[in-house]
Structures are given as C-alpha cells and as structure tokens.
Amino acid sequence: MGSLIRRDDDDGWTTLWLNRPDKLNALTVELFGELADHVDALYRDNSIRCVVLRGAGKCFSAGHDLNDLAEGEATPTAGWHSQILRRLEKLPKPVIAAVHGHCYTGALEVALACDFIIAADNAQFGDTHAKWALTPVWGMSQRLPRRIGRAAAKRLMFTCDTIDVSEAERIGLCEYVVPYASFDSEIATLATRIAAHSPFSHRANKRLLEATDGYTLDSGLQWEVLQTEGVGPDMHARIAAFTGRGKGSRRDTRRV
Numbered sequence: 001m002g003s004l005i006r007r008d009d010d011d012g013w014t015t016l017w018l019n020r021p022d023k024l025n026a027l028t029v030e031l032f033g034e035l036a037d038h039v040d041a042l043y044r045d046n047s048i049r050c051v052v053l054r055g056a057g058k059c060f061s062a063g064h065d066l067n068d069l070a071e072g073e074a075t076p077t078a079g080w081h082s083q084i085l086r087r088l089e090k091l092p093k094p095v096i097a098a099v100h101g102h103c104y105t106g107a108l109e110v111a112l113a114c115d116f117i118i119a120a121d122n123a124q125f126g127d128t129h130a131k132w133a134l135t136p137v138w139g140m141s142q143r144l145p146r147r148i149g150r151a152a153a154k155r156l157m158f159t160c161d162t163i164d165v166s167e168a169e170r171i172g173l174c175e176y177v178v179p180y181a182s183f184d185s186e187i188a189t190l191a192t193r194i195a196a197h198s199p200f201s202h203r204a205n206k207r208l209l210e211a212t213d214g215y216t217l218d219s220g221l222q223w224e225v226l227q228t229e230g231v232g233p234d235m236h237a238r239i240a241a242f243t244g245r246g247k248g249s250r251r252d253t254r255r256v
Contacts, residue, residue: 005034006056010188012195013050014042018110021057026065027106029073036084042091049195049202051095052187053088053114059101060111060123066132081138085113090210092203094194098187099123100180104162109136112143115206118190119165119174120183126162146213148172200232 006017016038018025055061097111100120105128111117129136145153148171165177178186212220
C-alpha cells in the first residue's frame with residue numbers, strides 16, 4: 001500500500017492516518033483508493049477490534065481537493081467515493097473519527113461515515129458544498145441530518161458556516177471535546193477500552209443498529225428478539241475471568 005494512508009497498529013486497535021499533511025490532508029482519488037485498500041484489509045483482520053481515523057499534521061482534513069475536482073476526477077465507477085465510505089461505515093468493528101483542526105465538507109462526510117466523532121478543542125467543522133456550487137455525493141445529505149437533525153443540517157448546508165467544537169458538541173455532531181494537549185492519550189485510552197470488549201458483541205450491535213435504523217419502536221423490538229445473534233464464543237471465558245470460576249460452573253452458565 002502507498003503512503004497517502006498510513007496504518008499504525010496498537011494492542012487490538014489501529015489508527016488509519018490521512019497522510020497528506022503538506023496539503024492539509026485534502027482528499028484525492030488516489031487517497032480514497034488507498035483508504036479502500038486499508039478498509040478491505042481490516043475486514044479480513046480479526047486481530048483489530050477498533051479503528052481510529054485521524055489526520056496527520058495540522059488537521060483532520062480540509063476536505064475535497066478542489067484542484068483535483070476542477071481538473072476532472074477519473075473514478076472507476078459512478079458513486080465510487082460513496083461506496084468506499086459505505087464500506088467503511090459497515091466495517092464490523094467500531095470506527096472512531098478523531099478530529100482536530102479543519103474538518104470541512106468532504107472531510108466531514110468521511111468523519112460522518114465513522115461510528116462517532118471525538119473532537120479536539122481546536123476542531124472546526126463545516127459544509128461548504130454551496131460555496132462552490134456543488135451538491136453532495138459522498139453522503140452529506142443523508143448522514144448529516146441523521147446525526148444532528150434536519151433543521152440543523154439545513155442551517156449548516158445553506159449557510160456554509162464554520163462551527164467550533166462547542167457548537168458541534170451542542171448539536172450532537174461530535175460526542176465530546178478533548179483538550180488538544182491530551183488528545184493523543186484520550187484517543188488511545190478510548191480505543192483500548194473499546195478493543196477490550198467482545199468483538200462478537202461489537203459486530204452484532206453494529207448490525208442491529210444498522211438493520212433497525214428508521215424502524216418503529218415495536219418493529220425494532222421484534223427484530224431485536226427474532227434476529228438476535230445470541231451469545232458470542234468468548235462469553236464463557238469472559239464470565240469465568242470475571243467470576244474466577246471455570247467453564248461449566250453454576251454461576252458461569254447463567255444467562256447474560
């Protein structure tokens with residue numbers, strides 16, 4: 001794989017770095033191609049139980065490379081960028097967008113394809129499609145209103161305003177804000193905590209939330225019961241480790 005996306009593995013989790021720091025990690029066809037390769041590899045890598053997506057250098061990403069766009073991008077198929085982000089979104093393990101500095105337009109679409117966003121206190125967000133006479137094709141019109149509500153999404157899309165982390169947290173765009181000085185340690189702690197839990201449960205929970213998105217409550221409850229994936233192969237070992245009892249003990253066999 002090339003160097004526009006850099007992968008750094010840790011204990012049970014990995015970081016994918018958008019790696020064009022000299023260009024503020026502006027998004028190109030070549031970068032997306034490398035991202036697709038890494039996402040495909042993560043589908044096959046059972047040793048990784050959590051993924052963090054970050055930007056190298058000064059920011060997460062300034063967004064779609066406008067020079068690349070103006071020169072006419074050659075993509076393999078229509079909707080190619082969107083398909084890659086959808087594949088990232090459906091990765092059967094938690095994916096965290098760790099955002100510092102700029103996160104505009106195409107970059108925000110990438111972040112929204114992750115399960116949730118953690119922001120450093122210097123992060124800024126915005127959707128500038130309308131500033132450049134563009135319309136979203138990477139998922140902004142679908143994921144942004146699902147994340148923050150239709151009215152808030154319309155406000156950002158129509159005004160092209162840049163918002164800071166306090167506003168992003170207020171409207172639910174990011175989950176919480178971390179001082180930039182402690183951003184690395186917080187992300188590592190969070191990813192380590194997630195990776196310590198059952199990959200079976202993470203995978204099943206993502207499928208459950210995906211499958212029932214938009215369902216009525218009663219329909220969702222029925223789906224949860226009838227389509228349950230049951231208990232994972234690591235259940236007995238995890239309970240035994242907690243209780244100090246071996247597999248097959250009375251306490252070990254109780255329902256979770």
